[in-house]
Amino acid sequence: MPDPLTQVVGLLRPSAPLSKLVTGSGPWAVRRSYSGRPFYAAVLEGGCRLAIDGEAGIVLREGDFVLIPAAHAFTTSSLHPPPRGAALPPVAVGPGVFRLGDAEGPPNVRMLVGHCAFASSDADLLVSLLPRYVHVRGAARLTTLLGLVNEETRADRPGRDVVLARLLEVVLIEALRATAGPAAPSGLLRGLADDRLAAALRGMHDRPTESWTVAALAREAGLSRSTFFERFRRAVGVAPMEYLLAWRMALAKDLLSRGAVGMAEVAERVGYSSASTFSVAFARHVGRPPIRYARERQAR
Template sequence: MDVLSDLLHRARAADAVVRQLIQRPPWSMTFADAPPLTLVAALGGHAFVSLGTGPPVRLAVGDIALVSTKSYTIADDPGTAPQVVIRGAKKYPVTGTGEPAPRAPRTYGDGSPGATTMVRGAYELHGVVAERLLAMLPPLAVVPAGPRTGAALELLSAEVARDEPGQDAVLRRLLDLVLVLALRAWCASAAPPPWVRALDDAGVGEALRLLHAEPAHRWTVAELAARAGLSRAAFAARFAHLVGEPPLTYLTGWRMTLAADLLRDTEDTVAAVAKAVGYEDPFAFSVAFKRTRGASPSDWRRGRENISS
């Protein structure tokens, strides 16, 4: 499994809630308490996305916005005042009067001439691994229309209007496809974290894949270099240059990321978690974890218990 696929899998970026929005001007809606990652694609017409800071960004047909902030507004025009606030599964009037209205299961709005049609997918990401995924993106990333994303959006647009058995599953999988293609396009055209750019390098990219595939393996720089087809010195220098840190430092960070989620998601002992991420000595693991996460494994786990209680 490649590194991006691994992050999406471990962050549980699946089973997104898919909605189609069809709105006639003037319209404006604010999404409050949004999930960590939202994908908005313009299928027809145009829209403006605003985070409340910085200028609004226009979405033309085929453009995709990746939003990783809790509150944002989508409107036909930056000057249109928000009419509703969407929180959870309900729409609330901006005036604060009246009862909240439930949203339609999949599509809301009407298809009259001049309407803007969009699709929105909200992803509830999970754990510390999600932080690495979201670090790839600014709060608002716009991927311009392109042939690859366009083909996927065309399929999604055709399916979103259907109502057949298994439709939710089809829509979620198509949305996942759009998300991955959009992330690829963003990484190719913007300034993602150094490790993302390093994936394009044959040797260093292979090393990153190995570190993600087998984090508990007792990797050495010499073994990674051999697997990458480079000398030890050349590999170490190239990895540090492209990724921004030495290979074993990267490995430690990745192991601690996995351990943080294991401590909060499982009842495994600290020793078992240590072994799962490549540490035979629980004490050495605890020292590395506290240095990386700022808390001992036990304190980190108690933090989860305090949140859930």
């Protein structure tokens, strides 16, 4: 079975509507607002600054990779940014190639940047399990992968969308697992970094149909019930049963959106004893009955 991180990324169903090569020279700055869309950048040469609203600024150097799973407002700039209000907009100098700052001077940065989209109807929930941003240093593998993304974005070859989706899944998994650890912000990555909690998380993801209780999950983790509950809540950011419900509903939404199975089978696959019990739980969680939800998603 896929591990929880792979399952979450797979359910997000990423696509790549935009990828470009950007060079900058002299002082430059770009303010971006992506309304929650994922943004990524890999620095190929030189360096720049990244300032995400509400976070400390980051200096990005050659070989660095950054991913913002839900980008809202941030600024990228040269290491010595221009005075406020003096920055010029990017200028297209070729297909998928843009120039920042001085059009003639030697470049102080060259990077691959882009944003992707998540097709999942539960993207907000899944993204909430991830860090606000991911910064990986010396990311040669990620840079290579993004080079392939950039090349595939530009090409008009058969199977392009499928190839891009798979490449982006690998990019996201590579980036996220590179930052997993006890120091990660609360969420799925921090939970997976704890061997005891990871056992419980794998159990929920591998066997969502099981009649899980906090006590059963604690046994899976090899911890007492109270210790497990508090440790899980601190690391993952939500209580164990709240996480289990959210995961089951994410799976249900995916199955309903695809329309491949009937309501009774959806209920069974996500751990409910009957379609009626599932329907009540789904309507309470999502705000509308599963049949209506399925019709709305399949009509799009």
